[in-house]
Amino acid sequence: MGKIKCAVVGVGNCFAGLVQGIEYYKQHPEQQVIGVMHPVMGNYSIHDIDFVAAFDVDSKKVGTKLSDAVYAEPNKVKWVPELSTMQDVTVMQSPQLDGVGHYVEKVVMPVPQKPIEDLRKEAIRELKDKKVEILVSYLPVGSEAATKFWAQVCLDAKIGFVNCMPSFIASVPEWAKKFEESQIPIIGDDIKGQVGATIVHRTLANLCDQRGTKIEKTYQINVGGNTDFLSMKEQDRLQSKKISKTESVQSQLSQRLPDENIYVGPSDFIPFLSNTKLMFMRIEGRMWANIPYNMEVRLEVDDKANSAGIVIDAIRYCKIALDRKIGGPLIGPSAWLMKHPPKQFKDAQARQMAEDFEKGN
């Protein structure tokens, strides 16, 4: 099978983690590829993913080689000293729209803006010239307008879309319909980390539920020190992220918890944590004879390793759909890989659906 030609919008920490991970395995061929569910999927290995175009707004990234932009501040991922790929890819300008929030203004310095229609034409030309098949969006939380811009660019350029961030496209019926009618695959929305806060919380909530206890209250608090967490200090940008994370947990319960008894959210920015994310979760409930119980979990992960291991599969599911000429939201892969898919399933079922999709069933 050939390479998977991809483009990225948002050359931030998540993207840095994705491509530095691929480089890490390239430099250590003797090592087993861990941290990914499928070393090979549909005949595509992790080394078949090729980023041939990129878009950002930061003056430290736009106009530079993609292999260098990955290391530009405020990115913090430095797992390998340099990249052997993407040296011939120049980062192009994306429209800023609502991409740069109040708190990140001091660390992301946007280039002077060009008219949006010029940027749209340049983007479509670049995607066509480079024969891009899939666009991966790592736009910041709260970039509603920028996400819609890039979703429309995917439709216009006729390329697949992997929406890793929590502005809803795949899970909004009007957008889903547009992708379906254009026969373009989309996986979204909002990556569910490999062993991240969401999947751990969902799994334990589902366990308590299925074992017959009654969950009465639950919370999940997350803190971190990268630009993603800095952006999330701005409550107005957070609405869809909170919906995405909360509904992901609610969907695993046989009875919804009243809103006042569930709190799930990114909660603060602690600069020295950098890409380390800490999650604190608590479930309170009752079991036989109305006797109370509770549990607490503390999870510490590198936020970027946690997301890259999933995106690497999302890209390949999207490519398989393109090969098979399947368009619209990919229901099984989205349910398994994303927090806010078009349709929620229990994780075991979602996994089975994703596996069945890969096998062509």
Ligand SMILES: NC(=O)c1ccc[n+]([C@@H]2O[C@H](COP(=O)([O-])OP(=O)(O)OC[C@H]3O[C@@H](n4cnc5c(N)ncnc54)[C@H](O)[C@@H]3O)[C@@H](O)[C@H]2O)c1
């Ligand atoms: N575990 C995870 O890391 C995880 C999980 C789920 C979802 N996500 C989401 O993935 C997204 C990316 O996360 P990140 O840590 O890489 O963020 P980041 O802040 O490190 O990177 C965002 C990048 O987007 C660029 N940008 C800002 N506005 C833009 C615009 N209008 N057009 C193009 N580029 C623009 C910034 O310059 C920066 O390079 C976030 O929305 C995050 O919530 C991450």
